[in-house]
Amino acid sequence: MPQITLFGATGPTGKAVIREALRRGYTIVVFARSPDKLDTELRFSGKIKIIQGTLDSYSAILSCLRNSTAAFILLTPSDGFPRWAGGSSSSLTVTSGYHNIIRAMSELGVKRLIGIGTPSYAEPQDGFNLGLAVTVPLLKLLAPRVFEDVVETGRLLKGLGGDTNIDWTWLRVSLLYDEPAPRNGKYKLGFTGQGGRIALPSLSREELSKALLDEMEERKWVRGMPFCWT
Template identity: 25%
Template sequence: MKIAVLGATGPSGLQTVLEALERGFSVVALVRNPDKLTVKDNNLQVCKVDIFKEEELAPHFKDSDAVVSCLGGQASLFGWTPSTLYTDSMKSIVGAMRRSGVKRLIAVSAWGTAATDGEPFIIRWILRPLIIGNLLHNMGEMEDYLNKECQDIDYTVVRPPGLTNQPSTGQPVIAENGRQFLDNSATQISRRDVAKYMLDIIKETSVYKACVAIGYGKKN
């Protein structure tokens, strides 16, 4: 299996790279600053790119089984500063995929990209109005773009709750198609467990062209 990972120097991208290498995957890490990725492995290729230029991305996507985007934006005071990171980067990613003939895409967003009834208190009253409202809004715009203009791409947008840097918990990760959040699930999840889920679904056709909320389920 060969994957291209964007955002590989960020905390979620790094865990995705490490998990993929542990599984024996061939990984192409596409980053702005290669010096920030200190992992060394014979199956890892690190390439410097401008993520907003599809002509730079396309050669590195070629022959990949999947493109995995772990790009993340910066929160702003009260979440007021508009963000276009997710939409701008996704347009260049999709353009590069079309150029290179790669169809499988997995991208990370979050719970609560659109307001819905019954969502957790922390999203409705803290995260959206005070911290990451700008990011959630742009994640939602990215999801809309994929849904409306990218039906030729086999995308899955993974919506996790709050991310932690803790090791994998060993708990099963459950997913529900089309949901903004999961009822009766913890509001945090390990980045490593998100990485595991994303790699597990590379060939899972039931989540193609879908946005799925994930979280921890109960062990049997």
């Protein structure tokens, strides 16, 4: 099977994607600032190559992308949270990371990019959902740097235009949880409002990992930003 590179794989979503990718037989390269955050059984399984680095280390990014067919960017803008909430109040951490990763992909000829974002970046096709109508403005008020980072990442991808050699897809998600999806809880892709107009849409990380890998293989949303929910 082809080799894929994962950025932001030491978090709960990243670990779910690793397990799904291993189940499908992919060779995996993990780019991590703190490799020890990866579960021991994964770190020493012999099935994963780990490259340590930060998002401003261009040479390390190049190294982990070499010979890969796709990059999965599972970063979250947690640094933009206030210091009291565990962040560093840094600005546009994720957007800057995307810039460097896209630059390296272009240099190496890696064409497929799969990322995750949130409904903070709205699409024209999005509909009304009360839960999102409350939480998105609240995030903008309480953590403006986080909100800004998500929006700027969306603008960066949209700004690549049709002439780019990067075939990107950005799955937007809201409330993620770790438990397996309920029976008949297969993920859906579309736009906000289609999964209901009242409750905040949720999604298990297990189903998100399937959605991300399915999109890489099926290419149904190239240069699209679908909302994902169950």
